[in-house]
Each structure stands twice: as structure tokens, then as C-alpha cells.
Amino acid sequence: MSQSTKKITGLQMTFMVILFEIGSTPMFLIGGKVRQDAWLAMSIGAVAGFLLLLLYLWLQRRLPEMEWTGMLRFGFGRIAGSLTAIFYCGYFAYQAMRNVRDLGELTAITLLQSSPMSITMLVFLIIGGYAIWKGAEIIFRLPEILLPGLMLCYFILIGLFLLMKSADFRRLMPVAENGLRPLLNAALPDIVSFPFGQMIVFLLLWSLWEQTGVPSKYTIGAYIGVSLFLIFMVMLTISVLGPNLSHCSVLPLLEAVRTLSRLKFIERLDILAAIMIFIGIMIKMLIFFFCSVRIASILTNKSEKIWAMAVGAVIYGTSFIERNYTQHISIGLGPSLKVDVIFQVVIPLILALAVLLRGRKGFIPPGR
Template sequence: MQKKEQVSALQISFMIMLFEIGSTPLFLLGGKAKQDSWLAMCTGSMAGFILLMLLMWIQQSSLGTDLIGMLKIHFGRYAGSVIGGIYSLYFAYQSMRNVRDLGELTALTMLPRSPMSITMLIFVGISIYAIWKGAEVVFRLPEVLLPMVLFFYALLVLLFGIMGSLDFNRLGPVFENGFKPIADAALPDIVSFPFGQMIVFLMLWSLWDKPGVPVKNTVVAYLLISIFLIFMNALNVAVLGPTVAGISQLPFLKSVRTLSSLKFIERLDILVTVQLFVGLLIKMMLFFFCSVKAVAELTGKPAKWWVFPVGAVIYGASFLERDYTQHIAIGLGPSLRIDPVFQVAIPLLLALSILLRSRFARSSS
């Protein structure tokens, strides 16, 4: 009998933090709210926290079962399997987006003459190896990588402060146009990316070495990383101003390049790129892992059977978008409109089914 893979509560909390970082600091999310973009991030994180509470309640009500099992139980074997298959494609699609981000970022900052197809193949290959080794290896990576990522982000913030690049007066006036522009910028876009992507943990909490959900670790990790992302959003505006930050394709890279007057350090954008590589790689790997895990459960075959086929699909699909401009336009446009179906609507239906089943069970007894 194959031993069940298990991960610790600390590993889950580290994974949540690094997964949520991903490529998020690279963009000015909520840019439509201009200098209030950080308030849009606050609003999105609060809405995401409500969604997180719902997801944890669903998991607590379905001990030892992951999302695919829940779908089969509550929607029936056939319908649940179909929806589970769609979720597998959704996770693979999200993984593909991160593969393309990695390739484009490499070409933009570090290896402009190297074929993007080769760099993306290397990243997919690394993920295939880790997923082939199993969940315990995948979840061990953030324990090593998260402290390094946070240290270098802290170092960059310190350099911004030393160089006098931060002007928090650029964050005013607060609520200049009221709350509506903030809410419009936050809902559903910022909830969908990055906070709503916590839906993947319905595939992962069942790996915890105890029954249920590590609620304390999950909540603390979510709150800490939300504060970090809100601060990084405000930092981009404080360095560049709301207008420049709003029109920049990669505002954080532009912010770091303002430190070019430092004589003792050159090419700090390489440091940023490495940090983003780590975040993107973990996010891509986790979506990839969840897609493989979903297919394995739906087919009843070992996960190792599906690592290479799913990896090949993800790699091939990463070339579908014509260029980076189209990639970003789709990712921050149509994709964010589809996400609420997977992140909010189906979990709400699951929660409703759990409530109805429990009420029916009580009335029957």
C-alpha cells in the first residue's frame, strides 16, 4: 500500500505566503484607483479573506477529502467528475500563464538573446522533477526560498529609503473620488488575482498531517502576506507616482531602476528578477501539481503517470499568445472575469450542498 504524502502546518503557511507573492509585486494592481490603489488592495484582501473563511469551512466539513472528492460527493459522480476535469484544465491554464511570465521576464531582463522556448522548457522541467518526487518535496521548497525572498525585498525597501526615493505624499489625497473607484478596481479583479487563487488549497489542505485545516497557520500566513502586498503596492506609487506607475507595464522593475544612481551596486533589476522567478516558479509548480493531482484522482491512475503529459500541455499552451502585450491583456482582462466562476461560484454551491445535506441528515435523525 502506498504511503500517503503528508505536509506540516508550517510548510502549508510558507507555501501560502510564497504562492501569494508570485508575480504580484511586479504589477500595480488596482491601478484604476490611481493613488488609492493600495486601498483597492486592502479591499481586495478583505474580500479574499471572507472567501478564505468559506474555503476553510468547506474543507473542515469535508475532512480528508480534496476538491475533486467534494465535487463527486455533492454534485454526483458524473457531474462532479466533469467539473473536476474542468478544474484540472483551469489549474493547468493558470500554470501556463506563469510559465509564459517566466519566459517573458527572462527575455526582458536577463537573457534577451536566449530563445524563450528553452528558458520556459527549463522551468517546466524543474517543476516536472519536483512534482515527480511528490508533495513533500514541493512543500519543502518554500521553507528554503521564502526567507531569501523576504530578505531581498526588505533590502530593496531599505535602499529605497536610503536613497530618498520614497515619497508617501504621492499616496494622497486619500479617497479623492470616494470609495466607488476603489471598489471597482478591487472587485472582482484583485480578488481574482491574487487572493482568490487560494482555491488551490482545497486540493492541498487534505495533505496536512492532521485532520482538517491548519486554521491558525493559514490565517496568519494570509494576513501577513496581504500586508506585504499592500505595502509593495503603495511602494510602487510612492516611488513612481500614480500616473507613471499606472501606465508602466512592469512598475516594480521601473521602481528598482530608479536606484541606478547607486555607485556600489549595478543591475539591481537582476535581483528583482530572481525574486520574481522564485515566486512565479512556486506558483506555476503548485498549479501544475494540482492539475496532475486532479487528473490522477479522476482517472484512478498514479499521479506519476500524468506529470509528463500535463507538463507537455502546459508547455505547449504557453506559446498560444502572440506576445507579452497580448499575454498581459488576456491575463488582466478576460481571465479575471472567468476566475470568479471557479473561485467563488462553485465553492458557494459546494457550501450550499453541505448545508442542505447536514440539515437533511439532522431532520432524518
């Protein structure tokens, strides 16, 4: 990609990292199986995810003029690298499908109970496809518009919880009463896979930065900030609902917001919370969708506009495979997280080793 086509600023990259990592994470109680220690499991996952992020940044710095497809070809060879890239294309499309289904289910539960879920999911997918059609510059402008308002809404909710004394942080006690092993089991690999390991998508996005090199400072700062925010949101949810109810709840954040129903001057705050979650899921779906399209476009030398329609059709069709929301959640927070390890950890580690070996043998990374 020529320097003239790199139009993504450092601020846009920072905002995208924050909004992407928030995504649908507050929708669930990540690490809820360790009850009141879920925030500790989230902290361990964030630290492990940070180490993974350093690996991704190292790969990008080592091969600065390449995106993920080019790195795979350089490390594994043209044929094996292209085949691996095809698997990543499918993997990102699968993740986009999960977010589309999340949007459809959440809409049916909170806002439009009488509307067919197939229609609402199609609308969200068309919006995402249109953004991809317009290009990366438009996609990265969205967080500039959405993130300030989203964070303002989160801070308002947090302020209301504290003001109304709905949050009792004594519910976070006792701390680590069963030792370290349950926390590690909860964090590794599940919390690393979701949401922190999903940062792998930025190996397809960092090359869009308007400056030469890698936006490490912007990315690391955004990662640390959003990790602390997510840890605090887990603590807040548990302190409002208690460890048992928050673990059993399907949508704990919405349940926590509904505890503010005794407010006299404002009603249906759960709708506000649902819209906030919509924004995060929509951005995450859009990025996964875009990365799948980008890989397909690079591999075939065809326009991203053409592949946006083809990949979008596949995502929409596969979003109906899971029979109901219960099955959707059980797969997404179960077997799916184990498969994520292959794409987020195993392959990048093997690639890093291959890059090191090729570097020692004097191979020069090819141009884009």
C-alpha cells in the same frame, strides 16, 4: 490519504501560502487604474479574499478527509462532480500556462535577451515537472529554502528605497478623492481573483497536512501577513514612481528598482528584483501544475508521474497561443479575471449550499 502519508508540517503550509500569494503579484501594479488609491483597492480585495478564504476553510472543515475532487463529487454527485473536477483540472493547467509564459517573457526582458523563449519556458516546465515527479513533500520543502532568502531581498530593497529617499509617500495623496465606488470597481472582482481567490488551490493541499483537521491557524496567519506585505509593496511602488508612471509601466517594480541606479557600491539591482519575481512565479506555476496533475490522477486512479508528463506537454503547447507579451497581459488582467470568478466564487458557493442541504438531509460524507 492515510495519516502516514501526510507529511506536510504547519510551517511548510504557512511558508507555501506566503510564497504562493506573493507569486507574480509584485510584478504588476494591481488596481493601478485608481492611481494613488491602488493600495486601498488592494486592501478591499484582501478583505473580500479573506471572506472567500473562510468559505474554503469551512468547506474543508465540513469535509475534513476530502480534497477538492472528493468535495465536488459529494456535493454535485459522482458524474456532475467528476465533470466539474475535469474543468478545474483544465483551469489549473491554464493558470500554470500563464505563469510559464510570465517566466519566459520576464527572462527575455531582463536576463537572457538572446535566448529563445521556447527553450527557457521548457527548462522551467521541466523543473516543475521534476518536482511533481518527486512528490508533494519535496514541493513543500521549497518554500522553507526559498522564502527566507526572498523576504531578506525584499527587505533590503525596501530599506534601500527608504535610505536613498526614493520613496515619497506624499504621492499617495489625496486618499479616495473620487469616493468608494471606483475602489470597489477596481477591487471586485479583479483583485479578489488575482491574487487572493487563487487560494482555492489549497482545497487540494490542506488534506496533505500531517495532523488531523484543517491548518486554519497557519493559513489565516500567513494570509493576513502576506496581504499586509502586498498592500505595502503597492504603496511603495506608487511612492517611488508616482501614480501615473507606475500605472503606465509594464513592470513597475523593476522600474522602481532602477531608480536606485545612482548607488555607487552596487549595480544592476533590477537583476536581483527579477530573480525575486522568478522565485514567486515559479512556485505559483508549480502549485497550479501540481493541482492539475493531482485532479487528473484522482479521477483516473493513475500515477501522478504519468499525468505530470501529459499535463506538462499541454501546458507547454498552449503557452504559445498568445502572440506577444502585450496580448498575454491584456488577457491575463482582463477577460481571464472575469472567468476566475466562476471557479473561485460561484462554484464554491454552490457547493457550500449543496453540502449544507445534504447535511440537513442526513447524508454522511463518504470516505476518500
